Amino acid sequence: MKPKKKKVTDPNPKGWLQPEAGRKKYPRVFHNFDPNLRTQEKAVEYVRALNAAKLEKIFARPFIGAMDGHRDSVSCMAKNPNHLKGIFSGSMDGDIRLWDIASSVRLWSVPIAAAMESDGISDSSNKPLAVHVSKNAFWAADHQWDGDLFATAGAQVDIWDHNRSQPVKSFEWGSDTVISVRFNPGEPNILATSASDRSITVYDLRMDSPARKLIMRTRTNSISWNPMEPMNFTASSTSYAYRQMKIAIAIAMMLENWMKPNVSTKIMLDIDYSPTGREFVTGSYDRTVRIFQYNGGHSREIYHTKRMQRVFCVKFSWDASYVISGSDDTNLRLWKAKASEQLGVILPRERKKHEYMEAVKNRYKHLPEVKRITRHRHLPKPVYKASALRRIMAAAERRKEDRRRAHSTPGSMPKESMVEDELRKIS
Amino acid sequence: FSSSKLLNFQMGVRQENGTPRKLAPVTEEEIADVTDNEVRKYLRGEGANLEVIQDKKLKGQLAVREELYGKSAKAAAKAEKWLMPTEGGYLDAEGIEKTWRIKQDTIAREVDISSSKKQYDIVLPDFGPYTLDFTSSGRYMAAAGHKGHLAIIDLQNLGVIKELQVREAVRDVVFLHNELFFAAAQNKYLYIYNRDGTELHCLKEHGAVLKLQFLKNHFLLASINNFGQLHYQDVTTGEMINNYRTGLGRSDVLQVNPFNGVIASGHSGGTVNMWKPTSAAPLVKMLCHHGPVTGLAFHPNGHLMATAGMDRKIKLWDLRKFQVLQTLPGHAKTLDFSQKGLLATATGSFIQVLGDFSGSQNYSRYMGHSMAKGYQIQKVSFRPYEDVLGIGHSMGWSSILIPGAGEPNFDSWVANPFETSKQRREKEVRSLLDKLPAEAIMLDPSKIGTVRSARKKEKPTKQEREAEIEAAVAAAKSVSLKKKTKGRNKPSKLVKKRQQGIERAKRPLLEQQMEEELSKRKKRKMSEDNQLPTSLQRFARKTATA
Numbered sequence: 001m002k003p004k005k006k007k008v009t010d011p012n013p014k015g016w017l018q019p020e021a022g023r024k025k026y027p028r029v030f031h032n033f034d035p036n037l038r039t040q041e042k043a044v045e046y047v048r049a050l051n052a053a054k055l056e057k058i059f060a061r062p063f064i065g066a067m068d069g070h071r072d073s074v075s076c077m078a079k080n081p082n083h084l085k086g087i088f089s090g091s092m093d094g095d096i097r098l099w100d101i102a103s104s105v106r107l108w109s110v111p112i113a114a115a116m117e118s119d120g121i122s123d124s125s126n127k128p129l130a131v132h133v134s135k136n137a138f139w140a141a142d143h144q145w146d147g148d149l150f151a152t153a154g155a156q157v158d159i160w161d162h163n164r165s166q167p168v169k170s171f172e173w174g175s176d177t178v179i180s181v182r183f184n185p186g187e188p189n190i191l192a193t194s195a196s197d198r199s200i201t202v203y204d205l206r207m208d209s210p211a212r213k214l215i216m217r218t219r220t221n222s223i224s225w226n227p228m229e230p231m232n233f234t235a236s237s238t239s240y241a242y243r244q245m246k247i248a249i250a251i252a253m254m255l256e257n258w259m260k261p262n263v264s265t266k267i268m269l270d271i272d273y274s275p276t277g278r279e280f281v282t283g284s285y286d287r288t289v290r291i292f293q294y295n296g297g298h299s300r301e302i303y304h305t306k307r308m309q310r311v312f313c314v315k316f317s318w319d320a321s322y323v324i325s326g327s328d329d330t331n332l333r334l335w336k337a338k339a340s341e342q343l344g345v346i347l348p349r350e351r352k353k354h355e356y357m358e359a360v361k362n363r364y365k366h367l368p369e370v371k372r373i374t375r376h377r378h379l380p381k382p383v384y385k386a387s388a389l390r391r392i393m394a395a396a397e398r399r400k401e402d403r404r405r406a407h408s409t410p411g412s413m414p415k416e417s418m419v420e421d422e423l424r425k426i427s
Numbered sequence: 428f429s430s431s432k433l434l435n436f437q438m439g440v441r442q443e444n445g446t447p448r449k450l451a452p453v454t455e456e457e458i459a460d461v462t463d464n465e466v467r468k469y470l471r472g473e474g475a476n477l478e479v480i481q482d483k484k485l486k487g488q489l490a491v492r493e494e495l496y497g498k499s500a501k502a503a504a505k506a507e508k509w510l511m512p513t514e515g516g517y518l519d520a521e522g523i524e525k526t527w528r529i530k531q532d533t534i535a536r537e538v539d540i541s542s543s544k545k546q547y548d549i550v551l552p553d554f555g556p557y558t559l560d561f562t563s564s565g566r567y568m569a570a571a572g573h574k575g576h577l578a579i580i581d582l583q584n585l586g587v588i589k590e591l592q593v594r595e596a597v598r599d600v601v602f603l604h605n606e607l608f609f610a611a612a613q614n615k616y617l618y619i620y621n622r623d624g625t626e627l628h629c630l631k632e633h634g635a636v637l638k639l640q641f642l643k644n645h646f647l648l649a650s651i652n653n654f655g656q657l658h659y660q661d662v663t664t665g666e667m668i669n670n671y672r673t674g675l676g677r678s679d680v681l682q683v684n685p686f687n688g689v690i691a692s693g694h695s696g697g698t699v700n701m702w703k704p705t706s707a708a709p710l711v712k713m714l715c716h717h718g719p720v721t722g723l724a725f726h727p728n729g730h731l732m733a734t735a736g737m738d739r740k741i742k743l744w745d746l747r748k749f750q751v752l753q754t755l756p757g758h759a760k761t762l763d764f765s766q767k768g769l770l771a772t773a774t775g776s777f778i779q780v781l782g783d784f785s786g787s788q789n790y791s792r793y794m795g796h797s798m799a800k801g802y803q804i805q806k807v808s809f810r811p812y813e814d815v816l817g818i819g820h821s822m823g824w825s826s827i828l829i830p831g832a833g834e835p836n837f838d839s840w841v842a843n844p845f846e847t848s849k850q851r852r853e854k855e856v857r858s859l860l861d862k863l864p865a866e867a868i869m870l871d872p873s874k875i876g877t878v879r880s881a882r883k884k885e886k887p888t889k890q891e892r893e894a895e896i897e898a899a900v901a902a903a904k905s906v907s908l909k910k911k912t913k914g915r916n917k918p919s920k921l922v923k924k925r926q927q928g929i930e931r932a933k934r935p936l937l938e939q940q941m942e943e944e945l946s947k948r949k950k951r952k953m954s955e956d957n958q959l960p961t962s963l964q965r966f967a968r969k970t971a972t973a
Binding site: 028033034037040043046047048364 | 687
């Protein structure tokens, strides 16, 4: 008769009982992914999401430092795609400086006197390479991403070449000043401009006449193209909304998305996209810097300080980790793009843990307790009250419109979409 | 690795017509082949139905996520197939031999020496029937004799860590989150001890506890006492979460369902009630037996419950539908499910182990064990991650081998029988961070994070209303009135003030009731009015006349 087979679980496979030589310090780890061994997984995940939300708030310290030096408010900034650490800033009294962001040190500057006169200066690095003069004042300038041309905006849009002293091309549509201009990162011949007659115009350099013009309800202060999806650009304006517009191949512009900071006095003065193309940052007249998701909605983040006055320009750093804002109080401030991010070298285990916390928080972020914590921001009183006021006003308008519609013959008052409300005319 | 897990390589198989086939290397797909059944174990339910979603973006995002779930389930199944170091135990009966006739000594002869060491009998006749509890890793055991003997034993080397004699009756013992702390239900109160035998806490609120259970994920100590009162205490903060009167008298059957953290108590009327800490009324009331319920046990997957009653029946219940799956004859003083789903029942001095071998929730006899005649078995408990059944009886405790009972592969992050003290400390901190709130206990724990269907606002029942009024009155009564000076502290005035406080507390609730009744009456009237034809409605009376 064959022996009866009986077997009991092997008690010491792989040296559980006596740890193998050299493994005492790092005991072997075994995994069994059976769900029956771990009960109530969803509740555990929910608790972890709650803890993750709380920890995120504890570690949310976005302000890194300020770069002090200008003597008048900072009006514009420029960043070089080939250099990560440097940023140029120009102030309203004509001072141009190059900053090293990492050490908050001024690397180079053009003093005001040098900007005015081109001779009698000892340091040759302060001399401009070329000076172009025009009869009208310039409002904005931008250089092609890939090429030799640059565009200036003033009375009209002029396209210049480095070597010529006269503009190569000139575009004009209407008789109002053009206040901002931006070249498309993907297609070097396309640029978008905004003018003071509340219009946004798209030009193609290969054509002789401007391509498309949109007239909006309010004036656009600044435009930024999405570096990852170069057919979209976002414009910031003097009303409470932003827009993202799409340029299809047939150059038909469509109003796509609507960003809602939901405050009425929030004139957005400048806007810049993150190099990931997924977020953009805006600086506003109400002394705050807001970061939005690219596809619309409320702002993901809002930064403010008592000392930061009207924010005139903002830039996203080229590694998508920092936001630099230049404001009326003559300072450039460096902020983290993600407020609770750990800077510096992160060990793999730490990084995994951060990623897990982020993922579990996103999974439960719609639940009320978690949402309450992640949504919470301290706002300065004017901003908070203004948003509350805006909400009341909007609700009142909507209510009145509903009542008008309810008391008029059905169909006589068609619903106007927000897009049509903002977009007045396309030509 | 056991050889059964290796692939069968095809080495030049000769076909029938004599020509050898070419050597075909094993392809990637064959190695990676896992069956659907294996994957289903890790899938945690069915996938979501994406057809009903109309939003294309959402549909796309959810489809990606579902695919990811599928992939991770497959990866887990592959890991199980290739990376698990141990195979489970088994018992093979040859020919006409039946598994339940195999005795423990035959098993001991066939297995290796370290496993046969796990069979033993500890004879301690002086200290009364023993009850046992294991830690979740299965390494430590707490034994409590009814006459006051408490002991913690390290089962790996069978060494006693600490034993003490508390000189009063001990009815139950349970480990808290690890082997450092255990709670003993002594004669009058509940005590918590350290591993060194130091008495840490004396919990008087629980009273004379009959049975204890510890909810691991929530760090809640649940107890039921002589008067049928259920107490939930949080052992991390010491806060008493809640205590409830079961209203069904003395009951000494209490079990926790490891799947959802619900406590079930068995009563002398044959009912089993399931409780959660945040509601006074039980979640579920089941009439299980025609006589008192004597034993209760939950399957680790939470869908199966075994109950035993004085009506000589052992019933297996499906907890999803609350229906009987199977009825088996026999008494059982104590029941326990193992990690692999074997059910041990014990009565008198006989133990029966039942197993479900066809996969269809049909339990049949697997093994049996009868002890010497005078031994009255008090408690059976399977040891986690081992094929061992611990038996506490009137003459001490024993341990027998039940092949195939325990989960062969442990997960170091869940319960590690070979834990170092550093790992234990880390685990304690981690589990405290992941401590679930008492509100997370519900019958279906997968409902967390899902959308709650819109419910109509339920009107409070009469009982609830009365309870509300009672609570308000009690709150008003408990307010302490300021003692005034200069002769203004007359007792009559105090009484008047107190009465006014009580009336003030009651008034809004009574007003609410009146309002509801009025609205009800109005609605009734309106419906009555509508029954008249329209031309006569002007003559309908608003108020009833004689």
